[in-house]
Amino acid sequence: MAKSKLRKKKPATINKSSSQHNFITRLKELCDLVQCDAMLHIKSQRDINLLNIHRYRIGRVRNVHSDYGQGNYKQNYTKIIKLFSKFKRTQIVGTNTKVSLVDLCYINALKKYINSKYFENKHLKEEYLEQLNRFFKDEEAFISEIFNYLNLLAYYDNLPNAPICSFDISFSRHIGCGCHLLGDINFNVYIRRPIKEYATINKQSRPIYKVFIPASKPEYNLYCHIQRNLLSNLYKGDKDELEVYIQGHAINRYKERTNPIGDIIKRFHFSQSLICDPIPVVIGQCIYIPCNMTKIRIGYFVAEIIDDIIVIKTFILATHASAPEGQKFQKLTGLSKHDMNYWDITKLETFINNTMPSDNPLYPYFKESGLISLFDLDDTFTSPDKKSNTEATWQHMLNCISKQHIHQNTSQEEMENTKLEELMV
Numbered sequence: 005m006a007k008s009k010l011r012k013k014k015p016a017t018i019n020k021s022s023s024q025h026n027f028i029t030r031l032k033e034l035c036d037l038v039q040c041d042a043m044l045h046i047k048s049q050r051d052i053n054l055l056n057i058h059r060y061r062i063g064r065v066r067n068v069h070s071d072y073g074q075g076n077y078k079q080n081y082t083k084i085i086k087l088f089s090k091f092k093r094t095q096i097v098g099t100n101t102k103v104s105l106v107d108l109c110y111i112n113a114l115k116k117y118i119n120s121k122y123f124e125n126k127h128l129k130e131e132y133l134e135q136l137n138r139f140f141k142d143e144e145a146f147i148s149e150i151f152n153y154l155n156l157l158a159y160y161d162n163l164p165n166a167p168i169c170s171f172d173i174s175f176s177r178h179i180g181c182g183c184h185l186l187g188d189i190n191f192n193v194y195i196r197r198p199i200k201e202y203a204t205i206n207k208q209s210r211p212i213y214k215v216f217i218p219a220s221k222p223e224y225n226l227y228c229h230i231q232r233n234l235l236s237n238l239y240k241g242d243k244d245e246l247e248v249y250i251q252g253h254a255i256n257r258y259k260e261r262t263n264p265i266g267d268i269i270k271r272f273h274f275s276q277s278l279i280c281d282p283i284p285v286v287i288g289q290c291i292y293i294p295c296n297m298t299k300i301r302i303g304y305f306v307a308e309i310i311d312d313i314i315v316i317k318t319f320i321l322a323t324h325a326s327a328p329e330g331q332k333f334q335k336l337t338g339l340s341k342h343d344m345n346y347w348d349i350t351k352l353e354t355f356i357n358n359t360m361p362s363d364n365p366l367y368p369y370f371k372e373s374g375l376i377s378l379f380d381l382d383d384t385f386t387s388p389d390k391k392s393n394t395e396a397t398w399q400h401m402l403n404c405i406s407k408q409h410i411h412q413n414t415s416q417e418e419m420e421n422t423k424l425e426e427l428m429v
Contacts, residue, residue: 366401
């Protein structure tokens with residue numbers, strides 16, 4: 005009879021198509037990134053099963069709470085969440101490497117296993133936990149990161165005049181194949197109607213929508229507001245901050261004028277620009293709220309004060325004749341508004357996947373006016389086939405500028421007297 009105590013532990017063989025194989029392989033890669041040897045102690049199938057008990061998988065949408073009745077929300081949002089969870093956005097502390105939510109679930113499982121009674125090398129436990137916590141933070145930070153992902157997903161998925169989506173999570177455990185205990189992170193989706201009100205604009209009652217990012221509970225919603233001290237002398241009321249609303253017309257203009265940028269990126273930067281403490285530019289009676297894409301100023305939401313709220317009435321690109329950068333570009337070049345339209349300077353397609361080398365005679369005009377950063381828009385925002393102007397077109401534009409002998413610049417006084425209705429085209 006064989007003596008079991010003398011038999012050596014054989015390394016476990018894992019089916020390469022199984023989720024366990026992906027789990028263990030990725031954990032080894034993550035540990036190698038931070039030079040942690042904890043995975044060297046995972047040798048047998050028993051070790052893998054015990055480690056797997058602590059793993060929470062990205063599950064599915066369990067419940068949908070909708071103001072619009074039941075649709076195909078569960079399936080659609082389960083796909084979206086699973087794809088989003090693989091997006092690498094969390095940076096490992098002290099490195100340039102980013103990891104996904106799935107990676108963080110794997111690391112959290114390893115830390116729980118090391119801290120359990122089943123981890124045999126007790127003298128190395130503290131060392132491994134210290135290493136992993138130094139690079140990947142603790143469990144509380146892990147839970148916080150899950151909610152960060154959900155908040156980010158809300159940024160990508162919402163516009164104020166469309167159904168408003170928010171998310172929260174729950175944890176569950178169940179017996180899987182082979183009688184193994186498995187954990188899931190499940191999601192709840194809340195789909196609510198937009199917050200719609202009415203304001204008197206040009207003597208007519210018009211629908212307006214509150215600008216906000218929803219949370220699973222309304223008390224945690226993030227609202228767009230602007231401090232009164234940033235509004236110059238426009239506001240005469242007694243509120244310290246004014247909530248921001250937007251007309252459907254302005255949302256449509258934003259979507260049209262930011263073409264050919266992808267819809268998901270549009271929605272994200274719409275929310276990012278308005279929710280994250282916007283600092284407006286006040287010119288005359290108009291409030292210009294900057295819209296940035298990864299620090300590139302692409303345009304402005306143009307608003308005015310109505311009673312005790314701020315209402316966004318349209319969206320213009322930074323190259324627009326009434327925008328601060330567009331106005332300066334006109335003064336420098338002598339181009340009229342019609343010239344700007346003719347040369348497609350008022351279209352983002354002119355800049356995306358295009359270049360403006362510093363030796364180009366047009367370069368100083370774009371640089372001095374603050375428009376040069378628009379050339380940093382590339383296929384991160386859209387597909388590479390959207391390239392527009394050629395070197396020949398730039399030369400034609402330069403010839404046009406050279407032929408300008410007399411040009412009536414827009415004065416600051418004329419700019420301040422610009423009526424918002426003139427921008428609503």
